[in-house]
Amino acid sequence: xxxxxxxxxxxxxxxxxxxxxxxxxxxxxxxxxxxxxxxxxxxxxxxxxxxxxxxxxxxxxxxxxxxxxxxxxxxxxxxxxxxxxxxxxxxxxxxxxxxxxxxxxxxxxxxxxxxxxxxxxxxxxxxxxxxxxxxxxxxxxxxxxxxxxxxxxxxxxxxxxxxxxxxxxxxxxxxxxxxxxxxxxxxxxxxxxxxxxxxxxxxxxxxxxxxxxxxxxx
Numbered sequence: 001x002x003x004x005x006x007x008x009x010x011x012x013x014x015x016x017x018x019x020x021x022x023x024x025x026x027x028x029x030x031x032x033x034x035x036x037x038x039x040x041x042x043x044x045x046x047x048x049x050x051x052x053x054x055x056x057x058x059x060x061x062x063x064x065x066x067x068x069x070x071x072x073x074x075x076x077x078x079x080x081x082x083x084x085x086x087x088x089x090x091x092x093x094x095x096x097x098x099x100x101x102x103x104x105x106x107x108x109x110x111x112x113x114x115x116x117x118x119x120x121x122x123x124x125x126x127x128x129x130x131x132x133x134x135x136x137x138x139x140x141x142x143x144x145x146x147x148x149x150x151x152x153x154x155x156x157x158x159x160x161x162x163x164x165x166x167x168x169x170x171x172x173x174x175x176x177x178x179x180x181x182x183x184x185x186x187x188x189x190x191x192x193x194x195x196x197x198x199x200x201x202x203x204x205x206x207x208x209x210x211x212x213x214x215x216x217x218x
Contacts, residue, residue, distance in 0.1 A: 029082040033059040037092065041082055044090050045070055047142065048150045075164035091146020105145050107167075109133075109175035112149050114167045115157025117214070122170055124212040127185040129178030131216065134189045141189070185209070188216035 029037050038059045045051035051066035064080035071078040074089050084094040088104050089111075109129050117128040135141035135148045142148050150158060157163040185191065186208040193213050197203065205217035 029059055029087075031059055031061070031064050031080065037082075038063065040092055041067070041087075041090060044092070044146060044150075047147060049152055073161075075161070089146075091144055091149075105179065106172065106175050108145050108149055109178060110167050110171045111163050112155055112157060113174050113178075114165060114171040115162035116155060117212075118165070118168050118171060120212040120214065122174060123184045124214060125171055125174035126177045126182055127188070127211050127214070127216060128191065129175050130183040130185045131188050131191055133178055134183070134185070134187060138189055184211060185216040187218075189218060191216045 029035075029041060034057055036057065039055060039057040041059075042051055042053070042055045042057070042063055045063075045066045046053075046055060048070075050070045051063065053060070053062035053066075059082075067082055067086065068078040068080045070076075070090070071080075071086060076086055076089065082090070087094045088107055091104055091108055093104060109132060112132060113125050113129050117125045120128070132145060132148050136143055136145055142151055149155060149163075153159070155163070188208050190202060190205055191214045192199075192202045194215055195213065202217075207215055207217045209216050
């Protein structure tokens with residue numbers, strides 16, 4: 001009987017451990033959650049104009065509403081829960097490892113390349129990715145890939161929803177090449193299509209080079 005009791009106790013311990021590990025692996029930020037991830041979500045959504053409340057690390061109704069609005073604008077189910085798909089588009093890791101963060105960066109960069117330059121040559125696609133990364137390193141722009149991409153008015157693809165189109169494989173490859181240091185743009189922090197650009201300001205920027213339909217400039 002003692003052996004049976006011990007075996008039962010071991011089995012129960014394993015079950016409890018598995019349940020705990022599974023719930024941790026798939027933990028989501030939602031109404032009532034607290035902590036650094038909630039703070040990060042609030043910070044990014046506030047900088048993009050979705051959230052206007054206090055950055056307090058508490059997932060209250062205002063945060064739920066902000067997440068829903070972000071989800072609606074970015075082709076996600078507007079349930080107000082910051083699950084893996086939402087965190088990826090916000091640019092936050094969906095797990096504890098650095099590889100998760102790296103994967104999110106590739107996906108976000110591929111999304112904007114796809115939205116802005118999927119009809120361009122491969123060099124032109126990498127160049128668009130390089131511009132995003134050049135902005136991350138520039139003091140005048142947000143210091144994260146997600147921050148640069150979702151900065152209000154920064155990219156047409158975000159404004160018109162093109163960023164949510166199915167991503168071509170070449171855009172994933174271009175994102176990786178840009179992250180690995182290839183910069184066909186020559187250090188540009190802006191680019192535009194002369195056939196569609198309406199801003200007189202962008203036309204005044206010093207031109208570095210032209211690749212396909214895009215002019216890259218400082």
